[in-house]
Amino acid sequence: MDATKPSDDVIIRFRDVHKAFGERKVLAGLDLEVHRGETFCIMGPSGCGKSVTLRHVIGLLKQDAGLVEVEGNDMSKISRKELREMRSRMGYVFQEAALLNWLTAGANVALPLRETTSLSEAEIELKVREKLELVRVPDAYEKLPSELSGGMKKRVGLARALITDPELILYDEPTAGLDPEISSSINHLIRELADRLHVTGLVVTHHIGCIKTVGDRVGLLDGGVLKYISTPAEFLTSEEPRLIQFLGDRLD
Ligand SMILES: Nc1ncnc2c1ncn2[C@@H]1O[C@H](COP(=O)(O)OP(=O)(O)OP(=O)(O)O)[C@@H](O)[C@H]1O
Ligand SMILES: [Mg+2]
Structure with missing residues (x-):
């Protein structure tokens, strides 16, 4: 990346971030910069x-040491009010769809709007239907999560992340467990959001198809740090033994 770019171009900055759970050191000096409008993919072993890493960006976890900055805000110093305000401008697609099983899909998608806006019920319904249409599950509106397939739940989770038209979206394995056709359509949707709406994205994925379609840059999280940060094309053809070992014979 161009070192002369102004610093406000960096939406997410991790500098020497450490995080451990008891004895288990998970992040060990992680550095990462995600620039406005780019889609950055993180791969790495289970x-x-x-x-x-994603949970630090949204303020669900706090680092033990180092700096986590999102849109220029030091996440370890941010007030609850500022955090709430920031979260309304971020979307988070959870690894598990994480829908509330006692609410319909429509009500699940509406939740962030109910929490952060004072829109009328009619306006909310219109927006929710529009987002369910966008992720191609318009019929899910009245259904409970238990009535939806895994792929449909994922899409409803995506619609919920998009409902506030966020400027930054964090995707935790958006295509895990989906068939290739649906995966491909989700990947294209992520790309479209980046291209058309200039949404900044941080995407965790195990799928090569996903990084090829959506990624501007990609890195491997290994040993608590991000390595081999490069374009998807460079990443996939790298001669680095660790990358060759990690990517193995993945074809998708
Ligand atoms: N809240 C927590 N308390 C204790 N340990 C945790 C917590 N969250 C994560 N961990 C541990 O941190 C490590 C990293 O977890 P994480 O969920 O980030 O893995 P991941 O890279 O997302 O893996 P996967 O590809 O399987 O989703 C794991 O050893 C996990 O058990
Ligand atoms: Mg995970």
């Missing part, structure tokens, strides 16, 4: 700390 349990390496990908979800933990």
